[in-house]
């Protein structure tokens with residue numbers, strides 16, 4: 340099909356042309372004297388994205404799934420107990436990974452559509468008077484349901500219970516897009532991958548470990564080979580990797596970090612919030628609901644839209660793809676057929692999202708969902724107009740007076756506070 344494909348799954352996300360160009364290069368010797376400059380720069384800059392000064396970053400040729408394994412295997416021993424709420428396909432798989440590594444998982448079954456159950460976590464930790472539980476495993480942004488959990492509140496619950504367990508956070512669809520504060524929230528293992536907020540192809544697992552996590556490494560007895568923190572730290576200390584690094588992806592990561600720093604990390608978070616609010620305005624205008632059950636859990640990186648009874652969400656996705664060249668995310672596991680997901684993270688702006696929303700509207704009409712074409716697009720466009728930054732801030736040249744533009748007094752203020760949410 341001519342024109343650009345509209346990729347709106349919640350990962351992999353669109354790779355900006357700038358990153359594509361940065362990755363387009365000939366192979367080089369990863370043992371050369373020039374190579375450490377690349378490694379050192381990346382490892383020095385990554386902690387900013389996690390908002391940590393104490394955390395040690397790791398970059399593995401892997402994906403987010405590999406980083407679950409790396410985080411657990413490097414810090415725990417077979418038979419160790421961990422506590423984990425399950426509220427979607429990714430928390431489910433995180434638990435599965437822990438179980439297959441020989442850990443005993445106390446699963447807190449939680450409604451799909453809700454976030455981490457703070458009070459139940461605190462109670463479970465209080466009940467564990469012998470401090471057998473070594474870790475609390477939480478998915479920050481459950482990509483399957485479009486639910487963001489309050490990690491700061493999880494940390495406060497752990498502190499209130501005076502429990503020494505480490506905090507493992509899957510931030511695969513949050514880090515580099517949503518507000519994430521590794522140090523402030525006392526996260527011990529922060530896990531992510533390259534193909535979501537970092538705007539890269541899949542292929543890098545990225546992780547940050549707290550000093551406590553690094554200390555736990557010495558006691559941990561789970562088997563690890565490829566993902567061994569010790570081997571990686573030793574090689575990284577000299578600017579190298581213990582095996583052949585994914586060179587093109589590292590050049591891409593360098594460019595991705597530069598782009599995020601140029602935009603500003605707070606601005607990245609605020610942009611995701613504003614785009615997500617536009618998407619949610621569209622869903623409301625359609626008369627549909629999100630899988631996330633309350634606003635406190637609404638995700639700024641992915642919206643899981645519930646289709647009316649009698650409609651198969653998989654059909655919406657299939658029609659969108661075949662007829663309009665638009666990729667939407669499928670409902671996974673328990674919510675298969677009930678939801679389709681709109682990914683709104685990474686390299687994205689208002690008009691891209693409006694284009695996707697118009698494709699969603701057409702596909703929904705095609706499969707028999709009774710919505711008015713343009714209703715959601717109009718609501719989202721209105722939101723974007725109301726919250727647009729003044730022209731000067733975007734560096735646009737002053738224009739002649741335009742009567743269709745509301746006077747400054749009529750404009751709603753730009754929600755700068757969004758970044759602090």
Ligand SMILES: *Cc1c(COP(=O)(O)O)cnc(C)c1O
Pocket residue numbers: 350402403404405429478480481482509510511512532541
């Ligand atoms: C995408 C995703 C993963 C899995 O990552 P892979 O890179 O596919 O291994 C894990 N957790 C969450 C929350 C995700 O969104």
